[in-house]
Amino acid sequence: MKLVKMVTIMGIKIAKNKVNEFLERVKQEYVLYAPVENGVTKFEKIGDPADICILPNRTDISLKPIFFPPEQEFFRWSKDTEGYHIEDLLENEEKKVIFGVRGCDIRSLEILDTYMSGEFADPYYTQRRKNTVLIGLTCSYPRESCFCTAFGGMVPNHYDLWFTDIGSYYYVDVGSEKGKKLIFGDIFENATKEDEMKKNRKIKKVEDEIERRTRIDLCEIKRCSQEIKKKADDDIWRELGEICVSCGRCNFICPTCHCFDVRDITNLEGSEGERIRVWDSCHLYEYAKTSAENFRKERHARVRYRIYDKFVFPVMRYGVYACTGCGRCTDVCHANINLRDVLRRLIS
Amino acid sequence: MPVDIAFVEGTPTTRDEVIKLLRIRKDCKVLVALGACADTGGVPGLVNTISKRDAIKVYQGNPPEISLNPKPLSYYVNVDYILHGCPFSRKELLELITDIVIGKEFREKEYSVCVECTLRENGCLLEQGYLCMGPITRGGCKAMCPSNGAACIGCRGPFEDANFKGHIRSLQELGFTKEQIIEAYSVFSYEKLKEVISWLKEE
Numbered sequence: 007m008k009l010v011k012m013v014t015i016m017g018i019k020i021a022k023n024k025v026n027e028f029l030e031r032v033k034q035e036y037v038l039y040a041p042v043e044n045g046v047t048k049f050e051k052i053g054d055p056a057d058i059c060i061l062p063n064r065t066d067i068s069l070k071p072i073f074f075p076p077e078q079e080f081f082r083w084s085k086d087t088e089g090y091h092i093e094d095l096l097e098n099e100e101k102k103v104i105f106g107v108r109g110c111d112i113r114s115l116e117i118l119d120t121y122m123s124g125e126f127a128d129p130y131y132t133q134r135r136k137n138t139v140l141i142g143l144t145c146s147y148p149r150e151s152c153f154c155t156a157f158g159g160m161v162p163n164h165y166d167l168w169f170t171d172i173g174s175y176y177y178v179d180v181g182s183e184k185g186k187k188l189i190f191g192d193i194f195e196n197a198t199k200e201d202e203m204k205k206n207r208k209i210k211k212v213e214d215e216i217e218r219r220t221r222i223d224l225c226e227i228k229r230c231s232q233e234i235k236k237k238a239d240d241d242i243w244r245e246l247g248e249i250c251v252s253c254g255r256c257n258f259i260c261p262t263c264h265c266f267d268v269r270d271i272t273n274l275e276g277s278e279g280e281r282i283r284v285w286d287s288c289h290l291y292e293y294a295k296t297s298a299e300n301f302r303k304e305r306h307a308r309v310r311y312r313i314y315d316k317f318v319f320p321v322m323r324y325g326v327y328a329c330t331g332c333g334r335c336t337d338v339c340h341a342n343i344n345l346r347d348v349l350r351r352l353i354s
Numbered sequence: 355m356p357v358d359i360a361f362v363e364g365t366p367t368t369r370d371e372v373i374k375l376l377r378i379r380k381d382c383k384v385l386v387a388l389g390a391c392a393d394t395g396g397v398p399g400l401v402n403t404i405s406k407r408d409a410i411k412v413y414q415g416n417p418p419e420i421s422l423n424p425k426p427l428s429y430y431v432n433v434d435y436i437l438h439g440c441p442f443s444r445k446e447l448l449e450l451i452t453d454i455v456i457g458k459e460f461r462e463k464e465y466s467v468c469v470e471c472t473l474r475e476n477g478c479l480l481e482q483g484y485l486c487m488g489p490i491t492r493g494g495c496k497a498m499c500p501s502n503g504a505a506c507i508g509c510r511g512p513f514e515d516a517n518f519k520g521h522i523r524s525l526q527e528l529g530f531t532k533e534q535i536i537e538a539y540s541v542f543s544y545e546k547l548k549e550v551i552s553w554l555k556e557e
Contacts, residue, residue, distance in 0.1 A: 046477045069476055076473040251489040253468035255478075274448075276456045287475060289513035290465045298356040305517065340480060340489055340524045342466075 016208025017197035017205075018189060020031075028193050029105060036103040036139065039072060041263060044298045049104060049243035060144035062330055064108045068261035072104070073134045074122070076258070080130065080268075080281045088320050099136040103188070106143045110332035112260030117138075120324050121264050137182050144170040144205075145212055146226040153220040155213050157348040158233055170205045170214035174253040193235050220348050223329065225319075231321040233353045238310070242351055247306025249341040254287030256312065256343075262328045265293070288312055313348065356381050359454065365395055365424050368374055369372040372422070372430055379431040384454060387427045389445075390440035394553040397440075398424035403540050405427050426545055438510035440542070443495055463494040464513055469530040471497035479505045485530055485538050490516035511543045518550045532557075 019296055020028060032038055033055070040058040042050045048067035052058060082093045101349050115135075121129040142165045145152075154160055161168060166185030205339040224230050257263045267286040272279035286293060288311050294302035302308050320328040329345075336344045361381035366372045379385055390396040401409045402423050410417045427433050437446055453460040465486040473477075477501050479486045487508035488500060499506050512518070525535050536554055539547050 046475060048475065066477075071475070076475075195501070247525060248517075249520045251466070251468075251517045251524070252515060253466050253472070253489050255468055255472045258469075258472040271449075272452060272456065274452050276452075287465075287469065290469065291513075292464045305515075337479075338472075338478065340478075341479055341520055342524070 015091050017202045018178045018180070018194045019172070019197040019201055020178055020194050021175055021186060024193050025176065026055040028188075030189065031190060031193070032103050032105075032188060036101045038103050038105060040105040049106075052105075058106070060106065060143075062335075063149050063152065064110060064145065065260070066334070066337075068332065068334065069104065069107065069111045070118065070261050070263075072102075073115070074118070074131050074264065077282055077284045078130060080283060082278070082280045083104065084278045086277075096251075098134050101137045103139045105141045107165075108145060108332075109142065109162045110152075110162045110330040111261060112142060112165055113154075113157065113330040114139055114332070116162070116164065117320075117326060117328050117330070118260045118264060121262075121328075122324065124324075139166045139188065141166060141185075141188075142168040144168070144209055146171060148216045149333060149337070150219070151336040151344075151346070152216050152331065153333060154222045154331035155216045156220060156222045156349075157327065157329070158225060158333045160209060160213055160216070170208055172201055172204040172208060175201065177201050179205075198303060201205060213261050220346055222346055223352075224349065224353070227321055227325070227327065231318050231327075234313070234349075235318050237269060237352050240352070242348065243306040243310045246309045246341075246343055246348070247304065250289070250305055250309050251340050251342065252289045252291065252305060252308065253340055254289045255338045255340070257287035257289055258285055259334040259338045261332060261334070262316075263287070263332060288315065309343075313345075313352075317349070320333070356383075359384045359386060359451070361388045362392055362427060364391045365398065365427055366422060366430065368419055368421050369397065373386070374429055375427065383512045384434045385427075385431065386450065387433045387436045388544055389437065389442045390509045390511070391424070392427045392433075393438050393544045394504055394545045395426050396542055397422045399542075399544045400540060401505070403544055412503060417499050424545075429545075436462075438492055439495055440509040445496075446494055463492055464515060465493045466513060467491045467495065467497050467500065467510070467517065471491050471500045471506075472496070474501050476501055479503075480524070480528065483528065485534060486524065487538060489521045489524075490518055508542045511546055518547070522550075 029038060039049045041047055041061055042057055043059045046067055047059060047065040047071055049065060049069055065111060080094050081095055083197060086089050119135065122128045123135060142162070145160060165181040167188060168179040168181060178194065180189065239260045257265070265286040265288060266283045268281060268283050270279055270281050280323050289308050294300055315330045317327055320326055333345070336346065362375065362385065363379060366375050387393050391398060392536035435450055437450060450460050470493045471488055474497055476497065480488070484505035486500065486505040488501050488506040490512050491506055491508045492510040495510060522535055532554060536551055539551055544551070
């Protein structure tokens with residue numbers, strides 16, 4: 007069910023060979039980010055729209071690093087006879103359009119927003135998050151690890167524009183005022199009823215494919231999280247603890263994981279330095295180390311904590327899962343731990 | 355002559371060198387083991403995996419005096435800090451000296467090379483079929499080798515929390531034989547991984 011009121015009643019579409027012209031026009035006002043292939047597929051700033059790689063499904067690396075980079079400088083400081091001087095490195099917001107975003111990525115931004123721009127707002131994240139226009143794209147077919155349908159489907163509730171491939175055109179859904187401003191009359195055309203039907207068929211086809219593969223339904227949030235909570239002493243955790251190598255890749259690749267460590271780096275005299283933030287991972291031995299003790303020394307406890315921090319704790323606190331079903335963690339796991347299988351075992 | 359910080363590179367292989375090491379220990383406040391050989395016994399430690407007669411062949415009839423099997427420095431003396439790796443990281447060296455000078459605690463990296471490799475958004479070499487030692491090797495090198503397309507060979511030695519069985523399992527699933535894994539495990543850290551290697555041999 008869509009929560010967003012459709013801004014336009016008539017459907018619109020854009021010819022595929024006009025997409026580059028459209029993006030070129032967008033670039034005049036915004037910084038454009040889109041998927042590129044460079045060893046791995048990820049979102050990068052685009053100079054020439056011809057570099058854009060239109061993929062059949064999600065990128066290897068999520069949108070997270072754009073807003074919350076792996077290593078970020080907060081401020082630099084120096085000390086002289088007058089005292090300390092601080093140079094804050096909070097950037098000016100940039101107006102950006104991100105093209106080719108998938109449903110799972112948009113959902114993950116919504117989740118990150120609750121953590122990073124909610125009760126305890128992080129200025130560095132919030133600043134980067136401001137003035138972002140998201141142009142979504144329906145996947146052509148899912149990856150082996152995808153299971154976004156378990157969280158309600160491929161098309162998210164909020165987007166600015168949503169493109170769906172319907173042959174030689176993209177059908178365009180408009181989801182916000184920001185998106186509507188990008189509908190240039192000379193590039194977009196009115197769509198027919200038939201186009202809309204094509205779009206719906208296409209989305210349904212891909213969603214059916216995902217569902218057929220995953221056979222997992224997590225839509226009853228309360229019940230599922232209760233079910234997982236009950237399994238705190240299940241054998242599954244020992245089993246996973248034995249094969250997990252604690253590399254933290256699932257955390258880093260996860261579009262909603264947001265733990266970080268703050269470090270101060272100084273020069274030899276201690277007269278100058280900087281404060282940086284780097285990503286941290288709850289799979290690492292030192293993550294739960296305090297001055298008194300390390301309360302998640304055992305590997306299985308760390309594996310369990312990650313699953314709980316996706317499917318139990320956020321539900322208790324915000325009423326949402328912190329998972330979008332993108333399946334990236336499954337793809338990168340050295341131990342071949344499949345999140346879908348784990349969940350299926352937990353809620354069966 | 356007493357010094358504040360002594361850096362010892364390499365590891366003793368003769369009695370005289372051991373005596374020299376003991377003297378250094380006595381004369382310094384802080385002893386730092388510098389590099390892989392001092393840390394784990396390093397590549398010279400490989401000699402422990404084969405018989406001495408075979409090992410000496412490498413010198414082609416002109417063998418130097420190797421009276422002792424190479425061991426980590428910590429086998430002989432108390433080591434205050436270790437700078438891992440072959441070569442050790444310049445950045446870490448600066449970090450250590452800074453921390454000692456300004457009185458901050460130097461933090462050992464208790465995580466694997468995979469952590470830094472992932473932070474650099476590299477593709478995974480294990481997935482591409484390389485025998486990568488990243489998952490059990492201590493981070494801190496900023497994943498220099500994997501970032502340049504070469505699999506990690508474990509020069510920094512294993513970190514404390516490493517899951518060897520898990521790593522071996524995933525290597526075997528990728529199709530590597532026991533012998534290949536034993537070889538990779540022995541290159542830099544034979545002295546530290548003896549038990550794992552003998553477990554693997556028996557299994």
